[in-house]
Amino acid sequence: xxxxxxxxxxxxxxxxxxxxxxxxxxxxxxxxxxxxxxxxxxxxxxxxxxxxxxxxxxxxxxxxxxxxxxxxxxxxxxxxxxxxxxxxxxxxxxxxxxxxxxxxxxxxxxxxxxxxxxxxxxxxxxxxxxxxxxxxxxxxxxxxxxxxxxxxxxxxxxxxxxxxxxxxxxxxxxxxxxxxxxxxxxxxxxxxxxxxxxxxxxxxxxxxxxxxxxxxxxxxxxxxxxxxxxxxxxxxxxxxxxxxxxxxxxxxxxxxxxxxxxxxxxxxxxxxxxxxxxxxxxxxxxxxxxxxxxxxxxxxxxxxxxxxxxxxxxxxxxxxxxxxxxxxxxxxxx
Numbered sequence: 299x300x301x302x303x304x305x306x307x308x309x310x311x312x313x314x315x316x317x318x319x320x321x322x323x324x325x326x327x328x329x330x331x332x333x334x335x336x337x338x339x340x341x342x343x344x345x346x347x348x349x350x351x352x353x354x355x356x357x358x359x360x361x362x363x364x365x366x367x368x369x370x371x372x373x374x375x376x377x378x379x380x381x382x383x384x385x386x387x388x389x390x391x392x393x394x395x396x397x398x399x400x401x402x403x404x405x406x407x408x409x410x411x412x413x414x415x416x417x418x419x420x421x422x423x424x425x426x427x428x429x430x431x432x433x434x435x436x437x438x439x440x441x442x443x444x445x446x447x448x449x450x451x452x453x454x455x456x457x458x459x460x461x462x463x464x465x466x467x468x469x470x471x472x473x474x475x476x477x478x479x480x481x482x483x484x485x486x487x488x489x490x491x492x493x494x495x496x497x498x499x500x501x502x503x504x505x506x507x508x509x510x511x512x513x514x515x516x517x518x519x520x521x522x523x524x525x526x527x528x529x530x531x532x533x534x535x536x537x538x539x540x541x542x543x544x545x546x547x548x549x550x551x552x553x554x555x556x557x558x559x560x561x562x563x564x565x566x567x568x569x570x571x572x573x574x575x576x577x578x579x580x581x582x583x584x585x586x587x588x589x590x591x592x593x594x595x596x597x598x599x600x601x602x603x604x605x606x607x608x609x610x611x612x613x614x615x616x617x618x619x620x621x622x623x624x625x626x627x628x629x630x631x632x
Contacts (some may be wrong), residue, residue: 302327302402305353305375308475310426314418323412327402332357332395339392340379347382347406351375355399359472361391375475381430383409384423426473437461485611492567493610499571500578500607504600507539507579511591538583543576571607578603 302324306312312320332338332355340346342362352372359370359378372378372393382388383406393401404412413419444457485494514523527535550569553559559566578600582593609617 300324301400302329302353305351305402308375309351309377310473310475311380311419311422313422315416319416323416324402326408326412327351327404329353330401330403332393332399332401334395334397337392337394338401340388340390342388342390344386344388344406347379347386347388349377349379349383349404349409350393351377351402351404353400353402355395355397357393357395357399357401359391359393361389363389370472372472377473378471380423380426380473384427437464490611490614492563493607493614495564495567496571496574497604497607497611499568499573500575500604501571503543503572503575504579504604505575507576515591536589538580540577540580540584543573543579546570546573547577548573574603575600 300321303317303320306320306324306327307315307317312323315323330338340348340350350372352374354374356371356373359372361368361370370378378391379388383404386406413423440461441458444454449457485491514520525537527537529535546569550566550573554563554566554570578596580591580596581599582595583589583591585595585599586593
């Protein structure tokens, strides 16, 4: 898969397409390499309407408007110009690179052929245009409300100018990668989904347990909300939440050993992380056999585990390469 195809696969307009379909769309783009301090300008005529996607590097965007020059920045995966392709009307804009960068450009004819050949693109496109329309409609609603308030002329001029500027600035807004694309780039493509969901579960359980215990102790609800073993003892045994965490860890770990469990690896990783959060929130209790909840050792252990999970999620390749290098050195292999 080429660099352009990899970028297009993360653009929200093309997320629903297969790799071979994205490859066919990529061939309808024109690639342009911008050297340092190189500027490329596009006119405002319908024939000059363009969709610009950054394939590599970093570029500066400048859009001419009635409010003057509006500026923005674009980096890998960012795009600009989809509204002008659909409506056929656009403002003059230009892109400039401080360092060498690569952009992909699609004209209106090519975009219309994409819509004709790949109807699935129409749904995310409609969603994007509806958000733009809703934003414009909201500005109109605000203007009508301002007129209904019977403001003084000077106040009205200031309020209208603010909203006009906000509306104009949307014309220079750069579309970045959506949440799904960012998740795929930062987690899925790194092969780090299980440790990522473990990290999410760990932080959620740790934060939730700390908050619940704090509220219980603050409002003295121990006898009402703590899990106590009934009996005649005036000080009944308290079932600490690390016990539930151990059950979650054991159950999710065993389930992951079976074929059916591997199909639900994300859920099991989340459950395992939840269990770890509950256990390490009370690490000092069973390590020191001290029933006092507020011990720094628990915070230290929790921070250590969270750091380890972050390393497994985002720096796994680095540590794996470092370990392999150390192993080869130990064997005398250079």
